[in-house]
Amino acid sequence: MLRYTCTSLLFLALLSPVFAQDYTQSQSEREQQNIEDQEGTPRAKKEKIPYPDKKRGTELGIDISRFLLPVFDEDRFALEAHIRTNIGKRTFFAGALGSETVSFDDKSYTYESTGFFARAGIDYDIFVVEDAGNNDNILIGLRYGYALQEHESGSITIEDGYWGDYHSSVSPYTFSTHWVEAIFGLRSEVLNNFYMSWMIHLKLKISSGNSELLEPYAVPGYGNGSNAFNLGFSYVVGYQIPWGNKKAK
Template sequence: MLRYIFINLSLILFLLPAISQDYSQPRSDRERQKLQDEEGTPLKKKEKIPYPDKKRGTELGIDISRFFIPLFDDDRIAIEASIRSNLGKRTFFVGSLGSDRVAFDDKSYTYESTGIYATAGVDYDIFAVAEEGNNDNILVGLRYGYAIQEHGASSITIYEGYWGDFTSSISPYTLSTHWVEAVVGLRSEVLNNFYMSWMIHIKGKINSSNTELLEPYTVPGFGTGSNSFNLGFSYVLAYQIPWGNTKR
Protein backbone atom coordinates (compact mmCIF):
# COMPACT_ATOMS: atom_id res chain seq x y z
CA MET A 1 0.00 0.00 0.00
CA LEU A 2 2.79 2.45 0.90
CA ARG A 3 4.42 1.73 -2.42
CA TYR A 4 1.28 2.83 -4.30
CA ILE A 5 0.97 5.95 -2.13
CA PHE A 6 4.64 6.81 -2.86
CA ILE A 7 4.14 6.33 -6.61
CA ASN A 8 1.05 8.56 -6.63
CA LEU A 9 2.81 11.30 -4.65
CA SER A 10 5.78 11.15 -7.02
CA LEU A 11 3.52 11.57 -10.03
CA ILE A 12 1.74 14.54 -8.41
CA LEU A 13 5.07 16.25 -7.60
CA PHE A 14 6.32 15.61 -11.15
CA LEU A 15 3.19 17.01 -12.79
CA LEU A 16 2.75 19.94 -10.41
CA PRO A 17 4.98 22.43 -12.39
CA ALA A 18 3.08 21.72 -15.59
CA ILE A 19 -0.28 21.99 -13.85
CA SER A 20 0.69 25.27 -12.18
CA GLN A 21 1.88 26.88 -15.51
CA ASP A 22 0.09 30.14 -16.37
CA TYR A 23 -2.16 29.54 -19.38
CA SER A 24 -3.93 32.84 -19.06
CA GLN A 25 -1.65 34.35 -21.75
CA PRO A 26 -2.03 33.47 -25.44
CA ARG A 27 0.43 30.92 -26.77
CA SER A 28 2.36 33.52 -28.80
CA ASP A 29 2.76 35.69 -25.69
CA ARG A 30 4.04 32.74 -23.68
CA GLU A 31 6.58 31.89 -26.38
CA ARG A 32 7.71 35.50 -26.58
CA GLN A 33 8.05 35.65 -22.78
CA LYS A 34 10.04 32.42 -22.84
CA LEU A 35 12.43 33.82 -25.47
CA GLN A 36 12.82 37.03 -23.49
CA ASP A 37 13.59 35.05 -20.30
CA GLU A 38 16.15 32.93 -22.16
CA GLU A 39 17.87 35.79 -23.99
CA GLY A 40 17.48 38.39 -21.27
CA THR A 41 16.55 41.12 -23.77
CA PRO A 42 13.27 42.01 -25.49
CA LEU A 43 12.80 41.07 -29.14
CA LYS A 44 13.33 43.89 -31.63
CA LYS A 45 12.36 44.28 -35.26
CA LYS A 46 15.21 44.36 -37.75
CA GLU A 47 16.01 47.98 -38.48
CA LYS A 48 16.06 49.20 -42.07
CA ILE A 49 19.51 50.38 -43.18
CA PRO A 50 19.33 54.11 -44.08
CA TYR A 51 20.72 55.14 -47.45
CA PRO A 52 24.17 56.74 -46.88
CA ASP A 53 25.07 60.27 -47.87
CA LYS A 54 27.01 59.81 -51.13
CA LYS A 55 28.47 62.42 -53.43
CA ARG A 56 26.03 64.08 -55.80
CA GLY A 57 26.60 66.00 -59.00
CA THR A 58 26.60 65.90 -62.79
CA GLU A 59 28.87 63.43 -64.56
CA LEU A 60 30.28 63.66 -68.09
CA GLY A 61 31.71 60.50 -69.57
CA ILE A 62 32.76 58.56 -72.62
CA ASP A 63 32.12 54.90 -73.42
CA ILE A 64 35.54 53.42 -74.12
CA SER A 65 34.06 50.05 -75.12
CA ARG A 66 33.13 51.64 -78.48
CA PHE A 67 36.83 52.02 -79.30
CA PHE A 68 37.20 48.22 -79.27
CA ILE A 69 34.44 47.51 -81.81
CA PRO A 70 36.89 47.45 -84.79
CA LEU A 71 38.73 44.57 -83.09
CA PHE A 72 35.62 42.41 -83.48
CA ASP A 73 34.03 44.04 -86.53
CA ASP A 74 36.52 45.91 -88.70
CA ASP A 75 33.70 47.34 -90.84
CA ARG A 76 32.33 49.48 -87.98
CA ILE A 77 33.43 52.67 -86.22
CA ALA A 78 31.45 54.07 -83.26
CA ILE A 79 31.71 56.67 -80.50
CA GLU A 80 29.45 57.52 -77.54
CA ALA A 81 29.38 60.25 -74.86
CA SER A 82 27.14 60.21 -71.80
CA ILE A 83 25.75 62.39 -69.02
CA ARG A 84 24.53 61.40 -65.55
CA SER A 85 22.98 63.72 -62.97
CA ASN A 86 21.35 63.17 -59.58
CA LEU A 87 17.57 63.52 -59.40
CA GLY A 88 17.63 62.52 -55.73
CA LYS A 89 19.92 60.78 -53.28
CA ARG A 90 19.76 57.45 -55.09
CA THR A 91 18.15 58.24 -58.46
CA PHE A 92 19.91 59.51 -61.58
CA PHE A 93 18.92 60.91 -64.92
CA VAL A 94 21.09 59.24 -67.58
CA GLY A 95 21.51 60.19 -71.22
CA SER A 96 23.84 59.31 -74.09
CA LEU A 97 24.59 60.52 -77.60
CA GLY A 98 26.57 58.59 -80.18
CA SER A 99 27.29 57.82 -83.80
CA ASP A 100 27.91 54.64 -85.73
CA ARG A 101 29.33 54.10 -89.23
CA VAL A 102 29.44 50.88 -91.25
CA ALA A 103 31.10 50.33 -94.62
CA PHE A 104 32.00 46.98 -96.12
CA ASP A 105 32.63 45.65 -99.58
CA ASP A 106 32.75 41.98 -100.48
CA LYS A 107 32.50 40.07 -103.75
CA SER A 108 28.73 40.40 -104.11
CA TYR A 109 27.63 43.17 -101.81
CA THR A 110 28.68 46.73 -101.00
CA TYR A 111 26.94 48.40 -98.05
CA GLU A 112 27.23 51.79 -96.33
CA SER A 113 25.44 53.16 -93.26
CA THR A 114 25.95 56.32 -91.20
CA GLY A 115 23.76 57.32 -88.27
CA ILE A 116 23.38 58.90 -84.85
CA TYR A 117 21.44 57.86 -81.78
CA ALA A 118 20.36 59.08 -78.35
CA THR A 119 19.12 57.38 -75.19
CA ALA A 120 17.55 58.80 -72.02
CA GLY A 121 16.34 57.19 -68.82
CA VAL A 122 16.63 56.76 -65.08
CA ASP A 123 18.96 54.67 -62.88
CA TYR A 124 18.31 53.64 -59.27
CA ASP A 125 21.03 52.79 -56.74
CA ILE A 126 20.33 49.65 -54.67
CA PHE A 127 23.69 49.73 -52.84
CA ALA A 128 22.81 51.07 -49.37
CA VAL A 129 25.88 49.98 -47.38
CA ALA A 130 27.06 52.80 -45.12
CA GLU A 131 30.85 53.07 -45.30
CA GLU A 132 32.83 56.24 -44.79
CA GLY A 133 34.01 57.61 -48.15
CA ASN A 134 32.24 54.93 -50.20
CA ASN A 135 30.47 56.48 -53.20
CA ASP A 136 29.98 53.29 -55.20
CA ASN A 137 26.66 52.27 -56.75
CA ILE A 138 24.90 49.11 -57.86
CA LEU A 139 22.48 50.37 -60.49
CA VAL A 140 19.33 49.17 -62.20
CA GLY A 141 17.53 51.29 -64.75
CA LEU A 142 15.45 51.83 -67.86
CA ARG A 143 16.26 53.70 -71.10
CA TYR A 144 14.43 54.83 -74.22
CA GLY A 145 16.47 54.91 -77.41
CA TYR A 146 16.08 56.49 -80.83
CA ALA A 147 18.33 56.22 -83.89
CA ILE A 148 18.25 57.78 -87.33
CA GLN A 149 20.52 56.58 -90.09
CA GLU A 150 21.10 56.71 -93.82
CA HIS A 151 22.05 53.46 -95.51
CA GLY A 152 22.18 51.90 -98.94
CA ALA A 153 23.85 49.30 -101.12
CA SER A 154 25.78 50.80 -104.02
CA SER A 155 26.41 47.39 -105.55
CA ILE A 156 24.51 44.10 -105.36
CA THR A 157 25.58 41.17 -107.56
CA ILE A 158 23.81 37.82 -107.91
CA TYR A 159 26.02 35.34 -109.72
CA GLU A 160 24.26 32.97 -112.13
CA GLY A 161 26.32 30.82 -114.49
CA TYR A 162 23.47 29.86 -116.80
CA TRP A 163 21.42 33.06 -117.21
CA GLY A 164 24.24 35.44 -116.49
CA ASP A 165 25.01 37.63 -113.49
CA PHE A 166 22.43 40.07 -112.15
CA THR A 167 23.56 43.42 -110.76
CA SER A 168 21.59 46.09 -108.96
CA SER A 169 21.89 48.82 -106.32
CA ILE A 170 19.84 50.57 -103.63
CA SER A 171 20.35 54.30 -103.34
CA PRO A 172 20.97 55.67 -99.83
CA TYR A 173 17.80 56.53 -97.90
CA THR A 174 16.85 57.38 -94.30
CA LEU A 175 15.30 55.10 -91.69
CA SER A 176 14.62 55.41 -87.96
CA THR A 177 14.38 52.98 -85.05
CA HIS A 178 12.89 53.15 -81.54
CA TRP A 179 13.68 50.79 -78.67
CA VAL A 180 13.67 50.38 -74.88
CA GLU A 181 16.37 48.83 -72.74
CA ALA A 182 16.77 47.53 -69.19
CA VAL A 183 20.20 47.99 -67.62
CA VAL A 184 22.11 46.71 -64.60
CA GLY A 185 25.68 47.44 -63.58
CA LEU A 186 28.27 48.85 -61.21
CA ARG A 187 29.68 52.35 -60.76
CA SER A 188 32.75 53.09 -58.65
CA GLU A 189 34.76 56.16 -57.70
CA VAL A 190 38.37 55.27 -58.60
CA LEU A 191 39.83 58.72 -57.89
CA ASN A 192 38.35 61.86 -56.37
CA ASN A 193 35.33 62.69 -58.59
CA PHE A 194 36.53 60.27 -61.30
CA TYR A 195 34.22 57.31 -61.90
CA MET A 196 34.35 54.05 -63.78
CA SER A 197 31.18 52.12 -64.58
CA TRP A 198 30.11 49.13 -66.61
CA MET A 199 26.56 48.25 -67.58
CA ILE A 200 24.76 45.36 -69.30
CA HIS A 201 21.95 46.49 -71.63
CA ILE A 202 19.01 44.30 -72.66
CA LYS A 203 17.38 46.04 -75.65
CA GLY A 204 13.99 45.45 -77.20
CA LYS A 205 12.93 47.02 -80.50
CA ILE A 206 9.65 48.96 -80.54
CA ASN A 207 9.53 50.10 -84.14
CA SER A 208 11.77 50.48 -87.17
CA SER A 209 10.60 52.37 -90.26
CA ASN A 210 11.53 51.98 -93.93
CA THR A 211 13.22 48.59 -93.56
CA GLU A 212 11.15 46.85 -96.25
CA LEU A 213 13.54 47.77 -99.03
CA LEU A 214 16.76 47.00 -97.17
CA GLU A 215 17.27 45.59 -93.65
CA PRO A 216 19.99 47.56 -91.81
CA TYR A 217 23.19 45.69 -91.09
CA THR A 218 23.31 47.42 -87.70
CA VAL A 219 21.21 50.11 -86.03
CA PRO A 220 23.30 52.78 -84.27
CA GLY A 221 23.08 52.27 -80.51
CA PHE A 222 20.79 49.24 -80.83
CA GLY A 223 22.85 46.58 -82.59
CA THR A 224 22.03 44.00 -85.25
CA GLY A 225 19.21 45.44 -87.34
CA SER A 226 17.40 42.18 -88.05
CA ASN A 227 17.03 41.30 -84.34
CA SER A 228 14.07 42.22 -82.16
CA PHE A 229 16.27 41.95 -79.05
CA ASN A 230 19.96 42.70 -78.59
CA LEU A 231 22.38 42.45 -75.68
CA GLY A 232 24.79 45.36 -75.22
CA PHE A 233 27.66 46.36 -72.96
CA SER A 234 29.09 49.74 -71.98
CA TYR A 235 32.21 50.73 -70.05
CA VAL A 236 32.26 54.42 -69.15
CA LEU A 237 35.02 56.62 -67.76
CA ALA A 238 33.64 59.88 -66.38
CA TYR A 239 34.26 62.97 -64.28
CA GLN A 240 31.63 64.21 -61.84
CA ILE A 241 31.06 67.93 -61.24
CA PRO A 242 29.96 67.96 -57.58
CA TRP A 243 26.93 69.88 -56.32
CA GLY A 244 24.34 69.55 -53.57
CA ASN A 245 26.69 67.84 -51.11
CA THR A 246 25.57 69.49 -47.86
CA LYS A 247 27.53 67.19 -45.55
CA ARG A 248 30.88 67.36 -47.34
Protein backbone atom coordinates in the same frame (compact mmCIF):
# COMPACT_ATOMS: atom_id res chain seq x y z
CA MET B 1 44.84 0.59 -19.83
CA LEU B 2 43.67 1.91 -16.48
CA ARG B 3 44.72 5.39 -17.42
CA TYR B 4 42.50 5.35 -20.51
CA THR B 5 39.59 3.93 -18.51
CA CYS B 6 39.88 6.65 -15.87
CA THR B 7 40.14 9.31 -18.50
CA SER B 8 37.01 8.04 -20.21
CA LEU B 9 35.06 7.95 -16.95
CA LEU B 10 36.16 11.48 -16.11
CA PHE B 11 35.09 12.69 -19.54
CA LEU B 12 31.66 11.10 -19.14
CA ALA B 13 31.30 12.57 -15.69
CA LEU B 14 31.98 16.05 -16.99
CA LEU B 15 29.45 15.67 -19.81
CA SER B 16 26.70 14.09 -17.73
CA PRO B 17 25.25 17.43 -16.47
CA VAL B 18 24.83 18.54 -20.07
CA PHE B 19 22.70 15.58 -21.04
CA ALA B 20 21.01 15.06 -17.68
CA GLN B 21 17.33 16.06 -17.40
CA ASP B 22 16.06 17.86 -14.35
CA TYR B 23 13.44 15.48 -12.95
CA THR B 24 12.85 17.67 -9.92
CA GLN B 25 10.46 19.76 -12.02
CA SER B 26 6.83 18.89 -12.06
CA GLN B 27 5.16 17.59 -15.19
CA SER B 28 3.44 20.93 -15.83
CA GLU B 29 6.69 22.83 -15.39
CA ARG B 30 8.44 20.54 -17.85
CA GLU B 31 5.62 20.95 -20.41
CA GLN B 32 5.76 24.73 -20.05
CA GLN B 33 9.54 24.64 -20.50
CA ASN B 34 9.18 22.54 -23.66
CA ILE B 35 6.68 25.02 -25.10
CA GLU B 36 9.04 27.91 -24.42
CA ASP B 37 11.94 26.00 -25.97
CA GLN B 38 9.89 25.26 -29.10
CA GLU B 39 8.62 28.79 -29.50
CA GLY B 40 12.02 30.29 -28.80
CA THR B 41 12.72 33.82 -27.83
CA PRO B 42 11.31 36.45 -30.21
CA ARG B 43 13.86 37.82 -32.68
CA ALA B 44 14.86 41.38 -32.31
CA LYS B 45 13.48 43.50 -35.15
CA LYS B 46 16.24 44.27 -37.62
CA GLU B 47 16.83 47.98 -37.88
CA LYS B 48 16.53 49.31 -41.41
CA ILE B 49 19.70 50.96 -42.66
CA PRO B 50 18.94 54.44 -44.06
CA TYR B 51 20.26 55.39 -47.48
CA PRO B 52 23.54 57.25 -46.92
CA ASP B 53 24.44 60.76 -48.08
CA LYS B 54 26.46 59.88 -51.17
CA LYS B 55 28.12 62.48 -53.36
CA ARG B 56 25.83 64.25 -55.77
CA GLY B 57 26.70 65.92 -59.04
CA THR B 58 26.78 65.67 -62.82
CA GLU B 59 29.04 63.09 -64.44
CA LEU B 60 30.43 63.45 -67.96
CA GLY B 61 32.04 60.37 -69.48
CA ILE B 62 32.86 58.27 -72.52
CA ASP B 63 32.18 54.62 -73.28
CA ILE B 64 35.63 53.11 -73.79
CA SER B 65 34.14 49.76 -74.85
CA ARG B 66 33.24 51.42 -78.17
CA PHE B 67 36.93 51.65 -79.02
CA LEU B 68 37.11 47.83 -78.88
CA LEU B 69 34.26 47.38 -81.39
CA PRO B 70 36.58 47.17 -84.46
CA VAL B 71 38.45 44.31 -82.74
CA PHE B 72 35.29 42.15 -82.89
CA ASP B 73 33.81 43.64 -86.06
CA GLU B 74 36.31 45.47 -88.25
CA ASP B 75 33.55 46.92 -90.42
CA ARG B 76 32.11 49.05 -87.60
CA PHE B 77 33.36 52.13 -85.74
CA ALA B 78 31.48 54.03 -83.02
CA LEU B 79 31.85 56.81 -80.45
CA GLU B 80 29.62 57.38 -77.43
CA ALA B 81 29.46 60.09 -74.74
CA HIS B 82 27.52 59.80 -71.46
CA ILE B 83 25.93 62.12 -68.93
CA ARG B 84 24.52 61.24 -65.52
CA THR B 85 23.10 63.68 -62.98
CA ASN B 86 21.24 63.41 -59.69
CA ILE B 87 17.54 64.25 -59.74
CA GLY B 88 17.00 62.85 -56.24
CA LYS B 89 18.89 61.32 -53.37
CA ARG B 90 19.18 57.94 -55.10
CA THR B 91 17.78 58.59 -58.58
CA PHE B 92 19.65 59.77 -61.67
CA PHE B 93 18.88 61.05 -65.11
CA ALA B 94 21.15 59.22 -67.55
CA GLY B 95 21.71 59.92 -71.22
CA ALA B 96 24.01 58.99 -74.08
CA LEU B 97 24.78 60.45 -77.49
CA GLY B 98 26.91 58.80 -80.16
CA SER B 99 27.57 57.97 -83.77
CA GLU B 100 28.38 54.82 -85.71
CA THR B 101 29.58 54.01 -89.22
CA VAL B 102 29.61 50.73 -91.13
CA SER B 103 31.42 50.01 -94.37
CA PHE B 104 32.31 46.73 -96.08
CA ASP B 105 32.79 45.31 -99.54
CA ASP B 106 32.68 41.61 -100.28
CA LYS B 107 32.32 39.65 -103.51
CA SER B 108 28.58 40.04 -103.95
CA TYR B 109 27.53 42.86 -101.67
CA THR B 110 28.70 46.33 -100.66
CA TYR B 111 27.20 48.28 -97.80
CA GLU B 112 27.68 51.68 -96.20
CA SER B 113 25.86 53.24 -93.24
CA THR B 114 26.34 56.28 -91.09
CA GLY B 115 24.15 57.68 -88.35
CA PHE B 116 23.75 58.88 -84.80
CA PHE B 117 21.81 57.70 -81.77
CA ALA B 118 20.56 59.00 -78.44
CA ARG B 119 19.38 57.30 -75.27
CA ALA B 120 17.74 58.79 -72.18
CA GLY B 121 16.20 57.40 -69.03
CA ILE B 122 16.22 57.03 -65.26
CA ASP B 123 18.54 55.03 -62.98
CA TYR B 124 17.86 53.99 -59.39
CA ASP B 125 20.55 53.13 -56.85
CA ILE B 126 19.74 49.97 -54.83
CA PHE B 127 23.08 49.89 -52.98
CA VAL B 128 22.58 50.83 -49.32
CA VAL B 129 25.93 50.79 -47.54
CA GLU B 130 26.93 51.61 -43.96
CA ASP B 131 30.51 52.60 -44.80
CA ALA B 132 30.96 56.35 -44.49
CA GLY B 133 32.37 57.90 -47.65
CA ASN B 134 31.36 55.01 -49.90
CA ASN B 135 29.88 56.57 -53.04
CA ASP B 136 29.49 53.40 -55.11
CA ASN B 137 26.21 52.48 -56.77
CA ILE B 138 24.35 49.38 -57.92
CA LEU B 139 22.01 50.66 -60.59
CA ILE B 140 18.85 49.47 -62.30
CA GLY B 141 17.10 51.58 -64.89
CA LEU B 142 15.13 52.10 -68.07
CA ARG B 143 16.09 53.85 -71.32
CA TYR B 144 14.39 55.03 -74.49
CA GLY B 145 16.60 54.84 -77.57
CA TYR B 146 16.42 56.54 -80.96
CA ALA B 147 18.67 56.20 -84.00
CA LEU B 148 18.67 58.01 -87.33
CA GLN B 149 20.86 56.59 -90.08
CA GLU B 150 21.47 56.71 -93.81
CA HIS B 151 22.54 53.55 -95.57
CA GLU B 152 22.99 52.23 -99.08
CA SER B 153 24.21 49.30 -101.11
CA GLY B 154 26.15 50.45 -104.14
CA SER B 155 26.43 46.99 -105.63
CA ILE B 156 24.39 43.79 -105.22
CA THR B 157 25.29 40.74 -107.28
CA ILE B 158 23.34 37.48 -107.40
CA GLU B 159 25.29 34.86 -109.30
CA ASP B 160 23.40 32.47 -111.57
CA GLY B 161 25.28 30.18 -113.96
CA TYR B 162 22.19 29.41 -116.04
CA TRP B 163 20.36 32.72 -116.45
CA GLY B 164 23.36 34.90 -115.86
CA ASP B 165 24.30 37.11 -112.90
CA TYR B 166 21.83 39.66 -111.59
CA HIS B 167 23.16 43.10 -110.65
CA SER B 168 21.36 45.74 -108.64
CA SER B 169 21.89 48.53 -106.12
CA VAL B 170 20.03 50.51 -103.44
CA SER B 171 20.42 54.27 -103.41
CA PRO B 172 21.08 56.09 -100.12
CA TYR B 173 18.03 56.74 -97.98
CA THR B 174 17.38 57.69 -94.36
CA PHE B 175 15.26 55.92 -91.76
CA SER B 176 14.88 55.84 -87.97
CA THR B 177 14.70 53.14 -85.29
CA HIS B 178 13.11 53.24 -81.84
CA TRP B 179 13.71 50.88 -78.93
CA VAL B 180 13.52 50.56 -75.14
CA GLU B 181 16.10 48.97 -72.89
CA ALA B 182 16.49 47.83 -69.30
CA ILE B 183 19.87 48.21 -67.65
CA PHE B 184 21.75 46.78 -64.70
CA GLY B 185 25.21 47.88 -63.67
CA LEU B 186 27.83 48.82 -61.11
CA ARG B 187 29.38 52.26 -60.64
CA SER B 188 32.41 52.90 -58.45
CA GLU B 189 34.41 55.97 -57.42
CA VAL B 190 38.02 54.95 -58.17
CA LEU B 191 39.53 58.38 -57.40
CA ASN B 192 38.05 61.55 -55.96
CA ASN B 193 35.11 62.39 -58.31
CA PHE B 194 36.41 59.96 -60.97
CA TYR B 195 34.04 57.05 -61.67
CA MET B 196 34.12 53.84 -63.67
CA SER B 197 30.94 51.93 -64.43
CA TRP B 198 29.85 48.97 -66.48
CA MET B 199 26.31 48.31 -67.65
CA ILE B 200 24.40 45.44 -69.24
CA HIS B 201 21.70 46.61 -71.67
CA LEU B 202 18.67 44.50 -72.61
CA LYS B 203 17.27 46.14 -75.77
CA LEU B 204 13.87 45.60 -77.36
CA LYS B 205 13.06 47.15 -80.75
CA ILE B 206 9.77 49.05 -80.99
CA SER B 207 9.81 50.13 -84.63
CA SER B 208 12.10 50.65 -87.60
CA GLY B 209 10.93 52.78 -90.51
CA ASN B 210 11.35 51.65 -94.13
CA SER B 211 13.93 48.98 -93.35
CA GLU B 212 12.24 46.46 -95.68
CA LEU B 213 13.91 47.99 -98.74
CA LEU B 214 17.37 47.28 -97.32
CA GLU B 215 17.79 45.58 -93.98
CA PRO B 216 20.34 47.48 -91.86
CA TYR B 217 23.52 45.61 -91.05
CA ALA B 218 23.72 47.48 -87.73
CA VAL B 219 21.60 50.18 -86.13
CA PRO B 220 23.66 52.85 -84.29
CA GLY B 221 23.39 52.34 -80.55
CA TYR B 222 21.11 49.30 -80.94
CA GLY B 223 23.18 46.63 -82.66
CA ASN B 224 22.17 43.96 -85.14
CA GLY B 225 19.44 45.51 -87.27
CA SER B 226 17.65 42.23 -88.03
CA ASN B 227 17.12 41.33 -84.36
CA ALA B 228 14.03 42.30 -82.39
CA PHE B 229 16.07 41.87 -79.20
CA ASN B 230 19.74 42.69 -78.56
CA LEU B 231 22.08 42.42 -75.59
CA GLY B 232 24.59 45.24 -75.13
CA PHE B 233 27.44 46.21 -72.84
CA SER B 234 29.04 49.54 -71.94
CA TYR B 235 32.04 50.54 -69.83
CA VAL B 236 32.08 54.23 -68.99
CA VAL B 237 34.88 56.33 -67.52
CA GLY B 238 33.77 59.74 -66.28
CA TYR B 239 34.32 62.72 -64.02
CA GLN B 240 31.58 63.97 -61.71
CA ILE B 241 31.18 67.70 -61.19
CA PRO B 242 29.96 67.86 -57.58
CA TRP B 243 27.04 70.02 -56.50
CA GLY B 244 24.36 69.97 -53.82
CA ASN B 245 26.51 68.13 -51.28
CA LYS B 246 26.31 68.70 -47.54
CA LYS B 247 29.32 70.28 -45.95
CA ALA B 248 31.22 67.97 -43.62
CA LYS B 249 30.83 68.90 -39.97
